[in-house]
Amino acid sequence: MTEAASDPRTGPRTGPRTGPQAAAPILSVRDLRVEFDTYGGTVHAVRGVSFDVFQGKTLAIVGESGCGKSVSVQSIMGLIPMPPGRITSGTAMLRVAEGEGQDILRNKRIDGEDIRGGRIGMIFQDPMTSLNPTMRIGDQIAETLTVHRGYSKANANARAVELLDMTRIPDATHRARQYPFEFSGGMLQRSMIAMALACEPSILIADEPTTALDVTIQAQILDLMVDLQRDKQMAIILITHDLGVVARMADEVVVMYAGEVVERGTADDIFYRSAHPYTLGLRAAMPTNQRSEIDGPAQTLTPIDGSPPDLFHPPTGCGYFARCPHAMNLCEHRHPQNFELGDDHQSRCWLQHEASPRTIDSLYVPHQQATPP
Structure with missing residues (x-):
């Protein structure tokens, strides 16, 4: 375990970051798919999301508004209205004993107790x-x-x-x-x-817990959560669009776009070894105090051009194709596979294929194709 370095955009990290997880996850979500029926058609809000949550660690789920991060967690907790919402596939195995789990998508009671408010606590945005x-x-x-x-x-x-x-x-x-x-x-x-x-609870879900607060109070709330996690060894699922909060708290990060996980890894992987063009775009859009030259103007924010795809009719290829500055013809029609870049670091992008004609210095080249979790 090593002390994480500071990020020039977000300031120093507040604690150590871990590498590959050895223990079994306390919550394991696989191939979660959620749809909503509307007058305009069916919205495919969550499309095959998978992630693991470990005891005493913080998993951050990040992405822009509408990417499906809150819906993913709310569906696990049974908080989406049914109808119009429905879970079409997936499992969410909560560890209830050593070597024993229960799918809480289908049964939210353990030993006669509702997990909501019991084994899993939740902090809402407002x-x-x-x-x-x-x-x-x-x-x-x-x-x-x-x-x-x-x-x-x-x-x-x-x-x-x-x-x-x-x-x-x-x-x-x-x-x-x-x-x-x-x-x-x-x-x-x-x-x-x-x-x-x-x-x-063994898991605390925090859905945008500091959005409505000023910066000073935000820092106090985040410090409180870190201290409580250290004392009680609970897992935290942090839902946010603020990469500064992620840099401050997260051990593991899941990056979502258009209802899918496009990259996941440790916090250091995401901040220093970003492999998906969308993750790079998020980082480029972060505020920074760095100057481009000595005593020169501060670097400007770089927006991500375009708009997310229509989830009434999800694209057959990569959801980021229309906005990606590195897109290839293949990306438009073939859905990208999940590529393994290292221990617990994966990216869903064709640029990581060994036969890709394009290379980007800031993107990893994979060792092998990952098996989807």
């Missing part, structure tokens, strides 16, 4: 709309404990105060008796974290 405005904060946290753990009301209320204190809310006893409108945005998000951690 805490103001996620919390009940007519209930006190402490009562909402206590309700989680009475439903999932059978706590008495008195014990649940006492534990709610402890959780608020653990998430660094000052004067927790007083704050537990207040309503959501009396909290700031940062304190509301801390309350959501306290609620998500009430039943000591």
Whole structure:
């Protein structure tokens, strides 16, 4: 295990990054496909997504709005409306004991307990709309404990105060008796974290947890999540479009585009050994304080030209073909295979094929074609 270097665009990393995972994953998702029926036709929102989540590690799922990252996780949690949504294929095996797993796409109860709020906690993007405005904060946290753990009301209320204190809310006893409108945005998000951690989940899902917060509060929330993860050894699935947050927190990264995983690897793989043109485009679009020349102007952002494909009619070839500056004729009609670039680093791009006529210095050349997970 080595200490990760700093990224010139995002600043120093906050902790070590790991290489290939030796332990079995706590959650293993394979070939997840989700569709939505609309008046305009069927939207193929998630198309064959696969990933693994390991205990004590953070997996970041990144991509632009509409790429399917939130839908992927919400479908696993059973939070998409059915209809119009439906899961057409896939498995999500949650480890319930050594060598034993359960597909939570089909059964969300383990030993009679709903996994949602129990074994898996979730933090939503907007805490103001996620919390009940007519209930006190402490009562909402206590309700989680009475439903999932059978706590008495008195014990649940006492534990709610402890959780608020653990998430660094000052004067927790007083704050537990207040309503959501009396909290700031940062304190509301801390309350959501306290609620998500009430039943000591093995996995915490954070869906854009800092989007609505200012930069200072964002840093405090991220530091809190890192500290809690270290103390409790829980896994975190972080859904975000902010690569700065990814650089700060993630061990493993999944890059999604048009409902598919186009690249995945360690955080260092994604930031220093990017292999897919879309990942390179995301990095080029990140703000930076670097200057192009001594005392010259700061480097400008480089947008990704074009628009994502129509998921009513997904392309037969590469979904990034129309926007890719390195596209070949092959890319338009043949769906790219998954290519192995190293330990746990894969890219779904024809440029990685050994017979590709084009080479790019910043892209890896594969050793072999990867077996799709």
